[in-house]
Amino acid sequence: MAGAKNGNFSEKISPYLRQKMSSRRGGGAPKFLTLQYAEDPLEKISNARESPRYYQSEVHATFEGEVLRGVEKLYRRTLLVEPTTICAAHCRWCIRGQCDTLTLSNDDLERIARYCGTAPENADVREILVTGGDPLILVDRVDFLLDSIERHATDVEVVRIATRVPLQDPRRVDKRMLHALRPRSTFRIEIATHINHPGELFPEVREAYAALQTAGARIYDQTVLLRGVNDEPETLVELFDELRHLDIEAHYLFHCSPIRGMDHHRTSIARGLDLFRQLSCSGKTSGRVKPQFALMTDVGKVSLCEGSIIGRDKDRVLLKTGYSYGDRLRWVPTWTLPASASVGGDGFLQVWYLDADEKKA
Numbered sequence: 001m002a003g004a005k006n007g008n009f010s011e012k013i014s015p016y017l018r019q020k021m022s023s024r025r026g027g028g029a030p031k032f033l034t035l036q037y038a039e040d041p042l043e044k045i046s047n048a049r050e051s052p053r054y055y056q057s058e059v060h061a062t063f064e065g066e067v068l069r070g071v072e073k074l075y076r077r078t079l080l081v082e083p084t085t086i087c088a089a090h091c092r093w094c095i096r097g098q099c100d101t102l103t104l105s106n107d108d109l110e111r112i113a114r115y116c117g118t119a120p121e122n123a124d125v126r127e128i129l130v131t132g133g134d135p136l137i138l139v140d141r142v143d144f145l146l147d148s149i150e151r152h153a154t155d156v157e158v159v160r161i162a163t164r165v166p167l168q169d170p171r172r173v174d175k176r177m178l179h180a181l182r183p184r185s186t187f188r189i190e191i192a193t194h195i196n197h198p199g200e201l202f203p204e205v206r207e208a209y210a211a212l213q214t215a216g217a218r219i220y221d222q223t224v225l226l227r228g229v230n231d232e233p234e235t236l237v238e239l240f241d242e243l244r245h246l247d248i249e250a251h252y253l254f255h256c257s258p259i260r261g262m263d264h265h266r267t268s269i270a271r272g273l274d275l276f277r278q279l280s281c282s283g284k285t286s287g288r289v290k291p292q293f294a295l296m297t298d299v300g301k302v303s304l305c306e307g308s309i310i311g312r313d314k315d316r317v318l319l320k321t322g323y324s325y326g327d328r329l330r331w332v333p334t335w336t337l338p339a340s341a342s343v344g345g346d347g348f349l350q351v352w353y354l355d356a357d358e359k360k361a
């Protein structure tokens with residue numbers, strides 16, 4: 001491990017979270033909050049194989065004579081739009097924490113909607129993932145974007161909005177937000193969220209998620225596996241049991257990504273698989289709350305299954321994926337193969353992924 005300076009992902013803790021971190025009777029701040037939000041000197045330590053951000057998936061294209069900003073694409077059906085990189089609080093483990101800051105204008109957003117609806121490479125797109133940053137920090141911008149999608153991208157059937165606002169500042173889930181998320185005529189709205197510990201589900205948080213559901217949004221969860229926060233089977237069982245109770249769909253249990261300075265948050269893949277087994281094959285939760293255990297690789301998400309790991313070196317695993325190189329270039333003509341990936345003899349992408357060392361815990 002070589003010591004290195006990190007990017008500039010400053011500590012940001014919302015007043016709501018600060019109050020929760022200071023108001024616990026008879027004890028210090030809950031570990032599940034401090035480990036997620038308080039800056040740690042260990043972030044200064046990095047490994048040359050860690051990267052400053054998640055996979056490269058920006059669409060490098062001009063449309064209507066303008067350079068597109070805040071658009072990503074890797075898959076056939078889904079286009080990503082990032083209205084802003086601002087969040088209510090900074091999750092220290094965020095895969096986007098070291099990205100440049102950017103907020104799109106309404107002109108940008110309307111152009112993206114037209115791009116989605118008319119560019120030939122988007123003919124198969126049926127979903128838009130609105131992410132960031134946290135888009136629900138700029139509710140009016142999201143309202144405008146949803147109207148633009150309804151007007152210009154009529155083949156889009158689902159708009160997903162990725163947010164942690166209900167956990168970080170639940171009072172923001174107010175009438176204005178619920179109006180912005182009102183049903184549109186051409187697509188349904190889904191909310192993607194990361195709930196990582198059952199303790200995060202304070203009464204206000206539960207009310208905020210319930211209000212979003214009442215407004216018509218379906219909610220799904222992508223829990224991030226974090227060392228010291230939720231890497232015990234009892235914690236995961238309790239969490240996913242609660243999600244079932246709250247009618248929040250269990251989508252992914254994400255292995256914490258090898259972003260620069262994040263090693264102290266990461267379990268090994270083997271530990272993650274063991275926890276996944278104890279969560280999903282134990283009979284302790286409903287069979288309807290089994291997430292997929294997935295890794296965020298340089299070519300996209302890979303859910304682990306039999307035969308996924310086809311090689312190892314000192315600290316990495318080589319993963320076989322079902323991503324076809326030919327398809328990828330068809331869907332995203334500007335995409336370039338990352339240095340960590342290669343094309344197998346069968347035309348599918350293989351990719352190296354940095355494991356973590358459990359013994360350092």
Ligand code: SF4
Pocket residue numbers: 086087088089090091094095096097132133134163164194
């Ligand atoms: S709210 Fe989302 S985008 Fe913002 S820091 Fe947390 S994980 Fe990252």
